[in-house]
Amino acid sequence: MTKISYVLCALIVASGILCCGCTTTTTPEDPAATRTITDMEGNQITLPAKGATFGVFGGPISQVPYLLGANASIVAVTKGPQMMEMMQEMDPGIIDKPAPRTTNGNVNIEELLVANPDCVIAFDVDGKIVESHTDIPVIYLSGTMGDGFDEMRREIAFMGEVFGKPDRAQAYIDYLDGTLAFLRERTGDIPDDERATVFLGEGVSHLQTLGGDTFFAEWTEAAGCRNAVAGIETTLGQQEGMHTGINEISMEQVLAVDPDIIIIDTGSPTELKDDSRWKELGAVKEGRVYKEPTGVFLWSRPSAESAVLYPLWLAYNAYPDRFEDVPLTDRVKDFYAEIFEFPITDAQAQKVIDGTYGSVTFGQVKQS
Template sequence: MMTKTRYVLCALIIAAGILCCGCTTTTPASTAETRTITDMAGNQITLPASGATFGIFGGPISQVPYLLGANESVTAVTKGPQMMEMMQQMDPGIASKPAPRTTNGNVNIEQLLVTNPDCVIAFDVDGEIVESQTGIPVIYLSGTMSDGFKEMRQEIIFMGEVFQRPERAQAYIDYLDETLAFLENRTADIPEDERVTVFLGEGVSHLQTLGGDTFFTEWTEAAGCRNAVAAIETTQGQQEGMHTGINEVSMEQVLAVDPGLIIIDTGGPADLAKDNRWKELTAVKEGRVYKQPTGLFLWSRPSAESAVLYPVWIAYMAYPDRFADVPLTDRVKDFYTEIFDFPITDAQAQKVIDGAYGSVTFGQVQQSG
């Protein structure tokens, strides 16, 4: 028969055991929770189940966390987007964030380590630098200047998984698809031989362009137009000092295609009208030379922003009569409000359309970095 003293001692031991079991099953389990991401290169990366922080290395991809409503988790950014005027208006705090990545292959490792992100999201060159010099995991993206709408959808869906915002990613996909359907409906009946040919001429010479093997061809086709240099490949044989995918063609090649619409990023339309090399072109004679729009980032890059707005803008410039019932400023305002939760004014929308927002060059980024 158990004595009263032994009974009390046993009860205390049992109670202590119960309390101890409670400590070991809750606290360690809650701190050890993780999730695994398979990146676009097939690698598996382990992240905290929630609250992960990220470094974002790349110009166009930098806008995606905003699109997903998850930018608070980004601790390290890329210099180019940080310098964009409209980006600073949308997020005044971006100017104070560390920007260890300037241009492709230029990463300040010391500055990155100070930000201490759980991982870095990057493309191959930047990602390999981070992996080789730090212990920070890298989520690799897969993308080139040849990527079109299909690849854009894949990238946004993937980023929605990384940032745990799949519903915001799908909202963007739906908006993109609705926009493309809108443009198709307005331009489908234009005969192939009557579709406006569009030439993108960047740089001081206006001869740096995106050829038929780049996203720009798909963007122009979505607008019911044709890339004037679709027969030329510009992603091959990269020319020194130029961004991948952009190469310089000759004036003779431009004269041969005689584009109906020209987009420039340097100078103004009047400059071409005064130039003996350009003034005989159809686009110049008809006053259809336009400054390239600029928003959160350069539109001459495949981004979530340019995938929606660049085809719309091109279509409006090429076929104004077909879109007279829907002001372009309204479409631009709707996009930034619906996708980025960034309401803008008519004046801001017009600045985007006119290419009047401040832009940056690679030289500026490198100097500032």
């Protein structure tokens, strides 16, 4: 072999390692073969080259193995996604899997040890608990409620490498980018001062919200709208009993912004008409209060599902005349069929759109 040939071979091998982020230390046919993963925090984790099993700790991230077609390798799950009605329809077997993780920082170590995954995929708090109480290696993800579309692309691409499904990961990223391009085409010409303002009001009080420093600002912008409380930061600090990044504001603050659209996750939109605090708002008077959709997980979290469908759903509600040629049910059905390989009916798609799929709340999971 010539010197040039040696150089070319070396470059090809090096390129392959850089592209995949994993190194196989022995031949794949060898039962002892391993590969090394560099996680999103820069740590190196050694796994079996084939047949590795995983625990996935986190609500939004729990759907990623499904969109990658790798859910068979998951042996320990998170309680919240396990309780979702649509998730159970997509994977009836999930209800029988161990769920050692309930909420952030609450991990049942005994149940995890019984499940005995080769590694756990988690964020910082849960990952540190696993590392301090077991010998199970942890693949750390990086992410907060402030992350938007770029972080979503990076996370999905990384998970595609972890599960050996880079093509499925890229298919999702392409689908996301195509959806965002479609929305820009339909709403890009709307002047800033004419864009609908949106207030997300969660909880019984409808005052728990996501401010301008959260992913929700990007989701609303992609829909051609504006977050009505974009000037409020909610990821700074934490209020007891609420998910990180969600904080409660005052009724006076809501009245001051008088949003064009209100989204709630509990109760019924009609209830606001009978509430003296809410009934004077323009969105309530005009019947533009909507129940927040849920699918395989809650849409009020930065997930692969909500990154695609939330902006679509919001744009359709904000500007229905701009989307009359493409029914929203068709878009919803196409997403689940293409990305999750989970065909759904028109009735199921409508349940997603109307927010009538069975869901769970932070309190339910914590109590469970």
